[in-house]
Amino acid sequence: MRRSRAFIPTTKEVPSDATLPSHQFLVRGGFINQQGAGLYNFMPLGKIVLEKIRKIVKEELDKAGCNEVQLSFVTPISLWDKSGRSDTMGKEMLRIQDRHQNDFVLSPTNEEAMVELVKNRVTSYKDLPVNLYQINTKFRDEARPRYGILRGREFLMKDGYSFHSSKEDMIREFNLMQETYKKIFTRLGLDFRVVDADSGAIGGTGSKEIHVLANSGEDTIVVCDTCDYGANIETIFEDEAQVDAYNEKSYEELTKLELEQKCSCGSSLSFKKGIEVGHIFQLGTTYTSALEANFSDENGKPKPFEMGTYGIGVSRLVASVIEQNHDENGCIWTKETAPYTVNIMVSNIKDEAQVTLGEELYLKLLGENVEVMFDDRKERFGFKMKDAELIGFPYTVIIGKELANGLVQIYDRKTTEKTSVKTGDVFSTIMELI
RNA sequence: CGGGGUGUAGCUCAGUAUGGUUAGAGUACCUGGUUUGGGACCAGGGGGCCGAAGGUUCGAGUCCUUUCACCCCGACCA
Numbered sequence: 417m418r419r420s421r422a423f424i425p426t427t428k429e430v431p432s433d434a435t436l437p438s439h440q441f442l443v444r445g446g447f448i449n450q451q452g453a454g455l456y457n458f459m460p461l462g463k464i465v466l467e468k469i470r471k472i473v474k475e476e477l478d479k480a481g482c483n484e485v486q487l488s489f490v491t492p493i494s495l496w497d498k499s500g501r502s503d504t505m506g507k508e509m510l511r512i513q514d515r516h517q518n519d520f521v522l523s524p525t526n527e528e529a530m531v532e533l534v535k536n537r538v539t540s541y542k543d544l545p546v547n548l549y550q551i552n553t554k555f556r557d558e559a560r561p562r563y564g565i566l567r568g569r570e571f572l573m574k575d576g577y578s579f580h581s582s583k584e585d586m587i588r589e590f591n592l593m594q595e596t597y598k599k600i601f602t603r604l605g606l607d608f609r610v611v612d613a614d615s616g617a618i619g620g621t622g623s624k625e626i627h628v629l630a631n632s633g634e635d636t637i638v639v640c641d642t643c644d645y646g647a648n649i650e651t652i653f654e655d656e657a658q659v660d661a662y663n664e665k666s667y668e669e670l671t672k673l674e675l676e677q678k679c680s681c682g683s684s685l686s687f688k689k690g691i692e693v694g695h696i697f698q699l700g701t702t703y704t705s706a707l708e709a710n711f712s713d714e715n716g717k718p719k720p721f722e723m724g725t726y727g728i729g730v731s732r733l734v735a736s737v738i739e740q741n742h743d744e745n746g747c748i749w750t751k752e753t754a755p756y757t758v759n760i761m762v763s764n765i766k767d768e769a770q771v772t773l774g775e776e777l778y779l780k781l782l783g784e785n786v787e788v789m790f791d792d793r794k795e796r797f798g799f800k801m802k803d804a805e806l807i808g809f810p811y812t813v814i815i816g817k818e819l820a821n822g823l824v825q826i827y828d829r830k831t832t833e834k835t836s837v838k839t840g841d842v843f844s845t846i847m848e849l850i
Numbered sequence: 851c852g853g854g855g856u857g858u859a860g861c862u863c864a865g866u867a868u869g870g871u872u873a874g875a876g877u878a879c880c881u882g883g884u885u886u887g888g889g890a891c892c893a894g895g896g897g898g899c900c901g902a903a904g905g906u907u908c909g910a911g912u913c914c915u916u917u918c919a920c921c922c923c924g925a926c927c928a
Binding site: 425427428429430431432433435450452453506507508524525527556558559560562567573575613623625634692695697725727763764765766767795796797798799800801802803805806814816817818 | 928
């Protein structure tokens with residue numbers, strides 16, 4: 417993409433309502449903009465990142481044997497009456513009426529719809545297990561949306577549901593999903609922990625959350641210093657006041673605290689702040705019983721499906737990557753999430769030699785299917801550098817004053833180091849880096 | 851849902867106490883010139899139903915009423 421043709425409205429000004437780095441940088445970098453309370457538009461850069469994350473989630477789930485579907489976003493309220501959640505979910509469910517005054521709900525989650533989809537279509541234990549998922553818009557009319565796309569009302573979520581003939585098989589799938597989630601978050605380049613969690617209002621027994629570690633996280637978790645054990649503090653302290661007391665502490669305060677309890681492996685446990693980006697549940701038969709979704713077992717007897725449910729906050733992940741990877745100048749995208757891997761920056765657009773080399777390199781990288789941005793705007797060096805840092809391209813090739821000596825520089829966004837490379841070597845050097 | 855706050859140029863904000871020419875600044879944008887390695891400089895220019903509706907007044911960004919939106923703290927949050 418040529419920067420002169422790209423719609424990337426960056427700003428120097430910090431939006432007044434944004435407190436978190438991810439919110440500020442995503443808005444300033446022209447990734448997203450606010451449409452209303454908890455409602456955001458994804459502009460070209462934001463859309464690219466969102467799709468990249470969606471693609472990784474899809475690839476890993478498909479590899480694990482899951483089937484992608486897409487359920488209608490608007491659902492009849494009768495679906496929610498059957499499970500009782502039209503009452504229990506309260507105002508979080510946005511209700512609307514059509515022209516016939518029939519009541520509908522904008523899907524906040526899809527257990528009911530997914531059970532209805534499988535019910536009477538999967539009828540035998542021989543057809544089990546089956547795991548269905550979708551990556552689709554959700555709407556939850558939160559009392560107070562905040563933190564940009566970290567807690568929006570409308571958001572993109574992957575929600576998966578598995579159906580089984582036995583609890584054992586459901587637990588097997590639960591563990592498979594846990595491993596699949598680890599692959600996904602590893603590919604995204606995130607520092608994360610799988611932690612024991614409360615099952616909350618959705619019901620069910622075993623439940624684990626995946627948290628991206630970040631100072632600004634809303635949740636407090638404890639993690640083992642050596643093994644991979646971790647837990648949301650909601651599961652550690654029985655007293656709610658105690659949980660609240662810890663939640664109120666800042667990241668700095670928390671890291672100084674020590675937990676009296678030791679991990680079962682013998683090491684000590686320490687506090688961290690996390691952003692919940694995934695949650696997996698062993699649901700059991702709560703919904704399938706309520707909705708009378710049965711299959712025939714080996715003896716021909718009807719039994720409700722054992723069910724598991726698995727969520728990933730896809731749009732929340734966009735912000736989470738930045739909460740974990742940024743500096744005072746802007747975003748630092750990870751390899752798999754960067755909207756463009758390489759940015760070619762021509763320092764002085766009036767210098768023909770610079771432009772020629774830039775064009776040449778741009779076309780050559782495009783030919784190799786490298787995701788490359790060519791900053792061909794008539795702007796000064798400092799302006800373009802600040803812009804590149806704000807957006808967070810992993811690598812920027814600076815074609816500038818060193819060209820006279822046959823050199824260009826490669827700027828590494830993460831280390832912020834500039835390395836001089838001979839013009840003849842820049843293509844191969846870039847190909848090795850990415 | 852309780853408590854607090856803010857709506858004025860694309861953005862960040864003055865101006866409102868005490869009503870009074872043509873509503874301001876910075877930034878962004880346009881034109882011309884100079885500049886060209888860290889968000890440049892000079893000159894000129896465009897851009898506003900002062901959130902909306904109603905009211906008081908000779909006169910309302912400013913006062914009154916209603917309403918909408920957004921933000922913050924809390925409660926809530928698979």
